[in-house]
Amino acid sequence: MATDLDAPLLRESLPSLPARAYLDPLSHERELRRIWRRHWICAGRTEEIANARDFLRFVIADRGVLLLRDDQGEVHAYLDSCRHRGASLCASERGRFARAAIVCPYHAWSYDLQGRLLRTGSRHPPAGFDRDAHGLRALPVRDWSGFLFVCLDPDPPPFAAGFDQPLDRLDAWRLADCVSAHRTVLTIACNWKVFWENYNECLHCPGVHPELSRLVPVYGRGLLEAADDPDGRRTGVDGGPAPGDGLRRGARSWTTTGEPVGPEFPGLAEADRRAGHVYMTAMPSLFVVGHVDYARAVRLRPLGPETTELRVDYLFPRQTLAAPGFDPAPAIAFAERVLGEDAAICETNQRGLRAAPDGQGVLMPEEYLIRGFHDWLRAEGAID
Ligand code: FES
Ligand SMILES: [Fe+2]
CATH class of the missing domain: 2.102.10.10 (Rieske [2Fe-2S] iron-sulphur domain)
Incomplete structure (x- = not known):
C-alpha cells in the first residue's frame, strides 16, 4: 500500500476520522466506490x-x-x-x-x-x-x-501494492497446500473500519484480552511490539523481532495450552518461530497470521455502514488434518475467544460513535498503524 505501515510511534496528538465516516450511508457508498470496487x-x-x-x-x-x-x-x-x-x-x-x-x-x-x-x-x-x-x-x-x-x-491496481509485506513473506507456511480445519462466519454490528482499526492496535489488549495478554506479554503492556516501548528500539540485536515480542516463556503457539496442536511447519525462520506469530495484511480485506503449527486468516467485508462480516479460517497442512487423533480445538478455542472479545468491543465502539461529542476522537502514539490506515483512505479519496 502507499502508506508506510511501519511508521514510528505518533509524536503528536492527531484526530481520528470523523464519526460520520463510520455511520453515514453516503460515506459508506463512497468507500464502496473508492476502496471495495477498486482494490x-x-x-x-x-x-x-x-x-x-x-x-x-x-x-x-x-x-x-x-x-x-x-x-x-x-x-x-x-x-x-x-x-x-x-x-x-x-x-x-x-x-x-x-x-x-x-x-x-x-x-x-x-x-x-x-x-x-x-x-x-x-x-x-x-x-x-x-x-x-x-x-x-x-x-x-x-x-x-x-x-x-x-x-x-x-x-x-498492482497486486502486490495491497500487501504490507513482500508476497513471499509467508511462503514457509506453504499456505497454498493448507486447508481449513474450521471456518467461523460472524456478522458484527460495526463499520468495517472499526474492526480494521481494532485489529491494528493493542492499547485495548490488557483490558479486553486478559488471556491473550498472558500469552503475549508485550500485548499485556498495550503494545504491538516491544520496540514501541519509549526506549525506541525497533528490532532485536540480531535483526529479528525485538526481545520480548514473542510468547510467554514455554509457550509456542496461540492455543489454550500454549502448545502447538500439530507439527511445526518445517523451514520456518528461527526468528519467526521464536516470535510465535507473523502477520500479513492485504488491504482492505484479509489478515493472515502464521503460527508455528497453523495459520489463521480473517477476511472481512462490509455488509452495510454499520455491519461487517468476518470469515475466519484455521489453516493446517493436509497431512496434519489427516493424522489420527488430530484435534485443532485448543487453537480454535483460543482464537475464538480473542475474536469474540474483539467483536464485542468493536460493537461497543460503534454504539458510542453516534454520541461522539466533537464528532471525532483522537489517536494516541501507539495507534500509528491506524494513522497509516487513515492516510491510505484519504489518499484513495475514500474520506474527505
Ligand atoms: S436469460 Fe433473461 S435475464 Fe438471463
Ligand atoms: Fe483485539
Whole structure:
C-alpha cells in the first residue's frame, strides 16, 4: 500500500476520522466506490472450488461475483449478472455445474465456463445481435497462497501494492497446500473500519484480552511490539523481532495450552518461530497470521455502514488434518475467544460513535498503524 505501515510511534496528538465516516450511508457508498470496487478483494480459498465446474458466489460492495473453475482447471471470475436482463446466475453460494455451462434461471441464456454466450432462449435472433459482445463480464482474478482475489475494476491496481509485506513473506507456511480445519462466519454490528482499526492496535489488549495478554506479554503492556516501548528500539540485536515480542516463556503457539496442536511447519525462520506469530495484511480485506503449527486468516467485508462480516479460517497442512487423533480445538478455542472479545468491543465502539461529542476522537502514539490506515483512505479519496 502507499502508506508506510511501519511508521514510528505518533509524536503528536492527531484526530481520528470523523464519526460520520463510520455511520453515514453516503460515506459508506463512497468507500464502496473508492476502496471495495477498486482494490483486490479476497473472495475465497482455492479449495472451495477444488474441482472442475465448482463455483462460488460472493458479494463484494453490493456486486455479485461468480468464481468458478473450468474443465482445464483455470479459475475465472465474472460479474454475476446475465447479459440479457441482468438476472443473477446462481441461486446458491456454492456448488458444481452439472455440465460445462452456466444457464440463466430466467430465460435460459447459457454461457460456457469461459464466459462466452452459447445460446439465447429466443427463437428469433434479432438482426444485428452480436453474440460475442454478450459474454459474461470477466473480472481480474489472482491466486495468492491459495487465497483467491478478485477486483471489480477491470483496470486493477498492482497486486502486490495491497500487501504490507513482500508476497513471499509467508511462503514457509506453504499456505497454498493448507486447508481449513474450521471456518467461523460472524456478522458484527460495526463499520468495517472499526474492526480494521481494532485489529491494528493493542492499547485495548490488557483490558479486553486478559488471556491473550498472558500469552503475549508485550500485548499485556498495550503494545504491538516491544520496540514501541519509549526506549525506541525497533528490532532485536540480531535483526529479528525485538526481545520480548514473542510468547510467554514455554509457550509456542496461540492455543489454550500454549502448545502447538500439530507439527511445526518445517523451514520456518528461527526468528519467526521464536516470535510465535507473523502477520500479513492485504488491504482492505484479509489478515493472515502464521503460527508455528497453523495459520489463521480473517477476511472481512462490509455488509452495510454499520455491519461487517468476518470469515475466519484455521489453516493446517493436509497431512496434519489427516493424522489420527488430530484435534485443532485448543487453537480454535483460543482464537475464538480473542475474536469474540474483539467483536464485542468493536460493537461497543460503534454504539458510542453516534454520541461522539466533537464528532471525532483522537489517536494516541501507539495507534500509528491506524494513522497509516487513515492516510491510505484519504489518499484513495475514500474520506474527505
Ligand atoms: S435475464 Fe438471463 S436469460 Fe433473461
Ligand atoms: Fe483485539
